[in-house]
Amino acid sequence: MLSNRQLLVLQVIIDEFIQTAQPIGSRAISKKEDISFSSATIRNEMADLEEMGYIEKTHSSSGRVPSEKGYRFYVDHLISPFRLSSDEMNSITHTFEKGMLEFEQIVQSSARVLSDLTNYTSIILGPEVFETKLKQIQIISLSSTTAVAILVTNTGHVEHRSFTIPATIQPSDLDKLVNILNDRLVGVPIIQLHEKLYTEIAELVNSYTQDFETAYKYVKAALFDEQHVKLYVGGKTNILMQPEFKDVEKIRSLFTIMEKEDEIANLLRSSTGGINVSIGQENKMDAMQDCSLITATYSLGDKQMGTIALLGPTRMEYSRVISLLNVLSSRLTKTFHSWY
Known part of the structure; x- marks a missing residue:
């Protein structure tokens, strides 16, 4: 069980690292408005958090970065609902107000707007042909x-x-x-x-x-005998803009797996209802084990019809991404229902 002080230090470290991609030291933490205790106390708490496996020390700095265990705790216990801006909401709303004649066009447009809003790679699995x-x-x-x-x-x-x-x-x-x-x-x-x-x-x-x-x-x-996968990808190259992905081999592996549409589709089909977050080693595909994959489903009644996903670094803006996926999956569900 983490103390309130440890919870606060952990949240500051993760929030700061998500924004800067730079290791966080005790001095930077002490300057935060919510922190009222000394740098020495912060260092002690950081040492305890590191010993428990929530943060890690990098080779190039005396600062700390979140571990996968730290991110998992953060997602499960520390994030709060994110209020999307009016511009973000308008971008999503306009996707569904363009007078598109086909649901497939809406899905394609949704993949683009999601990648544009997040600078991550969006992947949307469309409804199976047999279900249309x-x-x-x-x-x-x-x-x-x-x-x-x-x-x-x-x-x-x-x-x-x-x-x-x-x-x-x-x-x-x-x-x-x-x-x-x-x-x-x-x-x-x-x-x-x-x-x-x-x-x-x-x-x-x-x-x-x-x-x-x-x-x-x-x-x-x-x-009718064979169904083609309908996978819509937005911002495939966005991953190149993330500082974590400068390793050519790492990028090659990730791009190779994204070309294997059947494998990606099977992965997304296994998503259950609601929001699912897979962090690092929790991902089943080796090429994605330096990433986080967040998915949400859209449905028709009780039947799951497709999946929306965002792929990015483990240093992902989890709260904002989850809010975006919740809004978009709800709109896709509502729109899909109108087709029936």
């Missing part, structure tokens, strides 16, 4: 044997994949199938298309096509 609704399907023939299948969801997401048309399928059958899908299934959740096609309109499709089973098999494989 059909807006339109197209098939465009490239030759007698190849075509491109295009699926557009109500959130503005576009899937397009090339596939080979087997000789047994008439191009006209594909056209008829697509026309029926667009006529009868617009607005149906993607995950329900297969069931509805077979239970509600299979007879209709059969009467208009020569080989319904084969035609549907290829359209289904092209559009």
